[in-house]
Amino acid sequence: MSRNISMEDILFGIGAGRAQSVGNMEVIPLISEDRDEIIDESMYGNPAEVEIGTRDYGEVDMRNTSDRVNIVPPGAGWVVKEAAQDHAIGSGEILGPKASNLVKTARCIQSNQGGTISKATHEMLVLPVELRGIALAKRNTHGYSEMWDDLANFNSQHGIQGFKELAIFLKEFKRQMDQFVAEFELVPNQIGAVIIINGKVIGIEIAPTRDYWQYVWTPLIRVCYGSLASECYKRSSVDHRNIPISNRDPLELVENTLSGLRDAVLKTDQDRIDAVNVFVSSLKKKKFLVGNVEQNRSNHYLLSGLIRPDRENGQIEGQIVVTEKTIPFFSACGV
Amino acid sequence: MNSITRIDDVWSIVGVEPARIADDVCAFLDVSTTSFGRATHYNSREKQLHTEAAVHGRLFDISRDLYQILLSLPGTTDRARQIGMSALLGSKQGKECLLTGNMERRVLESFVKSLPPQRMLKLFDAFRGFGNEFGAKKSNNARTRKLILRTILNSPRLELWTIKYRSKLQRILSHAWGRSLGSAIGAVAAKEIRTNKEQSMLRKHVLSYLGSNCGKVEVVNLNHVLECIAFLYGERDRISDDMKLLQSFINAKANIFDGLKLPAEIIEGIRSTYHKNVSASELLKMRADVGGIKTRYEKRVVQKRVKEVGGKVEMNPLDYDAVELYIYAFEVGASSEILEALDKKAKDAAKLLPVSYDKLAIIVDASKSMEGSKEQPMRPLATALSIRDMLQMSAIESTVLYCGGFADTKDMPDISSNIKIVKPSYETELAQSLLDALAYEPDAVYVISDGYENSPAGRFGDVLRKAREIGIDVPVIHCNPVFASETGSVRALCEGIEKVTTLPVRSPMAMGSGIIRGLIESDPRRGLNSILRIALTGDSPLAGLLTEGGVL
Numbered sequence: 079m080s081r082n083i084s085m086e087d088i089l090f091g092i093g094a095g096r097a098q099s100v101g102n103m104e105v106i107p108l109i110s111e112d113r114d115e116i117i118d119e120s121m122y123g124n125p126a127e128v129e130i131g132t133r134d135y136g137e138v139d140m141r142n143t144s145d146r147v148n149i150v151p152p153g154a155g156w157v158v159k160e161a162a163q164d165h166a167i168g169s170g171e172i173l174g175p176k177a178s179n180l181v182k183t184a185r186c187i188q189s190n191q192g193g194t195i196s197k198a199t200h201e202m203l204v205l206p207v208e209l210r211g212i213a214l215a216k217r218n219t220h221g222y223s224e225m226w227d228d229l230a231n232f233n234s235q236h237g238i239q240g241f242k243e244l245a246i247f248l249k250e251f252k253r254q255m256d257q258f259v260a261e262f263e264l265v266p267n268q269i270g271a272v273i274i275i276n277g278k279v280i281g282i283e284i285a286p287t288r289d290y291w292q293y294v295w296t297p298l299i300r301v302c303y304g305s306l307a308s309e310c311y312k313r314s315s316v317d318h319r320n321i322p323i324s325n326r327d328p329l330e331l332v333e334n335t336l337s338g339l340r341d342a343v344l345k346t347d348q349d350r351i352d353a354v355n356v357f358v359s360s361l362k363k364k365k366f367l368v369g370n371v372e373q374n375r376s377n378h379y380l381l382s383g384l385i386r387p388d389r390e391n392g393q394i395e396g397q398i399v400v401t402e403k404t405i406p407f408f409s410a411c412g413v
Numbered sequence: 414m415n416s417i418t419r420i421d422d423v424w425s426i427v428g429v430e431p432a433r434i435a436d437d438v439c440a441f442l443d444v445s446t447t448s449f450g451r452a453t454h455y456n457s458r459e460k461q462l463h464t465e466a467a468v469h470g471r472l473f474d475i476s477r478d479l480y481q482i483l484l485s486l487p488g489t490t491d492r493a494r495q496i497g498m499s500a501l502l503g504s505k506q507g508k509e510c511l512l513t514g515n516m517e518r519r520v521l522e523s524f525v526k527s528l529p530p531q532r533m534l535k536l537f538d539a540f541r542g543f544g545n546e547f548g549a550k551k552s553n554n555a556r557t558r559k560l561i562l563r564t565i566l567n568s569p570r571l572e573l574w575t576i577k578y579r580s581k582l583q584r585i586l587s588h589a590w591g592r593s594l595g596s597a598i599g600a601v602a603a604k605e606i607r608t609n610k611e612q613s614m615l616r617k618h619v620l621s622y623l624g625s626n627c628g629k630v631e632v633v634n635l636n637h638v639l640e641c642i643a644f645l646y647g648e649r650d651r652i653s654d655d656m657k658l659l660q661s662f663i664n665a666k667a668n669i670f671d672g673l674k675l676p677a678e679i680i681e682g683i684r685s686t687y688h689k690n691v692s693a694s695e696l697l698k699m700r701a702d703v704g705g706i707k708t709r710y711e712k713r714v715v716q717k718r719v720k721e722v723g724g725k726v727e728m729n730p731l732d733y734d735a736v737e738l739y740i741y742a743f744e745v746g747a748s749s750e751i752l753e754a755l756d757k758k759a760k761d762a763a764k765l766l767p768v769s770y771d772k773l774a775i776i777v778d779a780s781k782s783m784e785g786s787k788e789q790p791m792r793p794l795a796t797a798l799s800i801r802d803m804l805q806m807s808a809i810e811s812t813v814l815y816c817g818g819f820a821d822t823k824d825m826p827d828i829s830s831n832i833k834i835v836k837p838s839y840e841t842e843l844a845q846s847l848l849d850a851l852a853y854e855p856d857a858v859y860v861i862s863d864g865y866e867n868s869p870a871g872r873f874g875d876v877l878r879k880a881r882e883i884g885i886d887v888p889v890i891h892c893n894p895v896f897a898s899e900t901g902s903v904r905a906l907c908e909g910i911e912k913v914t915t916l917p918v919r920s921p922m923a924m925g926s927g928i929i930r931g932l933i934e935s936d937p938r939r940g941l942n943s944i945l946r947i948a949l950t951g952d953s954p955l956a957g958l959l960t961e962g963g964v965l
Contacts, residue, residue: 097868
């Protein structure tokens with residue numbers, strides 16, 4: 079059975095910040111305005127407080143060390159330095175205070191390495207957007223090797239042949255992904271973002287708290303979206319600092335003076351702000367089409383669904399966490 | 414290799430095109446003021462080292478003299494001097510050089526003195542020829558041996574080094590003396606009664622390196638040195654009462670209170686091995702209570718932890734550079750002493766600046782990315798603020814415009830000063846600040862930024878390009894405190910616009926070299942002569958050397 083959750087509700091108490099754009103990638107920060115009135119941020123921990131380990135291939139054992147509810151985002155993965163098989167999960171996981179959970183539908187993301195990950199707080203990443211959707215689609219399938227061919231295809235698309243592992247991609251594209259972390263900046267009260275590449279919405283992310291967002295921002299911008307942006311960027315072969323692109327309108331001076339120049343800058347800035355506001359208004363009119371409740375823990379419910387954020391482009395898929403009265407978490411992406 | 418032949422025109426180097434000198438000097442200044450030989454976000458360590466070695470090599474090939482002069486500039490990194498010393502010691506000096514052999518020795522000694530002990534010893538250790546650190550090949554010529562033995566054996570801190578760098582120091586001495594001779598010297602040094610042959614050995618291999626003229630040495634100093642050598646070679650049974658640190662090192666294993674004045678890492682190592690019932694925090698407090706926290710660095714970094722465990726460490730703000738003081742202020746807050754020290758540091762740094770302005774606009778990028786990395790938290794903004802202070806002091810009139818950031822007025826002492834603590838926040842929107850700066854009609858605009866612009870990227874360049882079109886040609890100098898190796902230097906905010914220079918700037922003291930780097934690009938002769946003035950005056954190791962040597 080399916081039903082709709084309106085984006086108006088999902089974005090309740092949330093406004094848009096000033097868009098940041100570099101090259102073909104644009105990020106619209108989502109800012110908590112009066113969301114505090116409905117969501118108590120002290121209720122939620124962040125994924126840094128979750129210990130993970132693997133007991134067997136395809137199984138990730140999680141323990142929430144915090145006495146608050148925690149949500150591990152869909153597509154979370156752990157590429158570890160120890161001699162152990164790297165793993166990722168397809169679905170997000172709700173963990174109650176101090177609760178543990180064994181995820182039996184996790185995926186191995188490293189075919190040529192054996193061994194289990196020792197239980198500890200390992201640094202989390204979020205799978206590249208192309209793989210995140212695949213992992214989500216396979217979230218109910220048991221096994222461990224189901225993503226190996228997808229990993230090989232993904233690597234092959236990025237010019238790396240014959241590897242069924244994510245670690246090689248992270249090594250090869252370290253420079254580009256690190257650059258994306260440096261390019262975009264967190265702004266005060268940010269709790270989410272809309273990610274746009276080449277004019278197409280490819281991700282909408284909303285976190286339960288500012289602290290949570292601060293933690294997931296780097297994994298999201300660096301690997302999840304940065305991987306795709308750097309690929310598009312490489313294909314376009316342009317220097318974003320020199321060539322005006324669609325998200326940096328050229329300055330048109332009415333008067334050839336400094337005040338004329340200031341007016342031109344203000345106008346393009348205002349045009350950009352208006353465009354973002356129009357986009358967010360139209361986004362609020364959309365619906366997130368969800369299926370049945372997949373997890374029910376600590377009075378929090380996890381559901382999967384899809385949304386079509388704009389008319390021209392396709393749908394993106396993701397997950398939402400709701401309570402009786404609030405929507406603390408939303409994550410949807412797709413290429 | 415060419416030498417500098419005329420002192421009134423030091424830069425006229427025989428057979429070298431001025432344009433080639435300018436390019437190579439600029440490349441060298443970039444590397445010598447910003448490169449730390451580490452991997453960065455964008456480049457592997459190997460690639461960094463390769464580029465660095467090539468830049469050093471090109472300048473060295475142009476002129477050995479010029480190479481030494483540039484290495485002596487304020488703001489040169491320790492690493493550049495380590496590489497430089499390695500190159501100078503690893504090659505013979507030609508007869509045609511301006512700096513004589515004796516002068517070069519003194520330059521090398523001054524470079525060694527400028528290094529912190531751990532870096533100095535790392536360099537000496539590299540002369541053993543393992544690992545190709547600093548591009549050093551195995552080097553054991555007479556000059557290298559003399560430099561090593563004079564530096565180590567004459568140091569008033571030899572006893573401290575003996576416990577702190579035991580293995581490394583022993584390896585270095587064994588390299589300088591040879592392994593067998595080193596062991597023999599160690600054994601003989603431990604003896605109370607020595608044969609004539611043994612005394613002769615010590616005279617030749619130890620005594621001859623002691624004292625300023627390597628002549629008369631006080632007996633007490635000689636005994637002190639011999640006890641350290643014996644200790645290094647494992648002879649630890651008989652330590653005299655005068656050797657307090659060596660005694661503490663031995664006794665602390667049984668009683669931790671005996672080792673509270675030992676260096677942090679030594680006593681911490683002893684605690685974690687022999688006294689597991691004492692926690693690290695308890696040890697820190699005990700050390701603070703007895704005045705065991707001594708080094709400048711440790712005093713700064715443990716302030717917060719010591720406060721948390723109820724202890725107190727006295728520190729003198731004037732012992733630290735401006736960047737360190739800002740980092741400290743970000744961590745534990747600013748006191749009036751800190752602000753006064755920052756004010757003084759800014760005035761001192763401004764005196765070294767080769768330019769001054771009537772009216773200056775300064776844009777400070779205080780956006781979130783200026784927070785820096787986990788490894789170097791707050792360093793970019795700390796550098797930006799210290800450069801801001803210095804630039805303000807160098808102008809009669811100035812305005813400061815912030816892009817992002819917020820002023821931290823919490824717990825700020827109420828003193829009259831230009832020094833303001835700003836913390837990083839928000840996106841990088843430099844274009845609006847540039848417009849405000851241009852409206853101020855300054856002589857120059859300085860922009861202190863990491864070069865990452867996102868609101869949107871490229872807007873700064875768009876605005877400046879348009880400003881040039883409407884006839885505003887005020888020079889814009891972009892000072893970048895963050896090395897970005899994807900460009901081989903620092904990331905520029907815009908390219909292809911007239912009168913815009915991007916300078917790598919690691920600290921206010923290195924700013925003079927940075928500004929001159931820009932001058933060299935536009936007017937090589939003027940710029941190169943300015944660099945000579947900086948290199949031969951003030952605190953530079955070369956200051957006075959040429960005058961003394963009768964060259965100037």
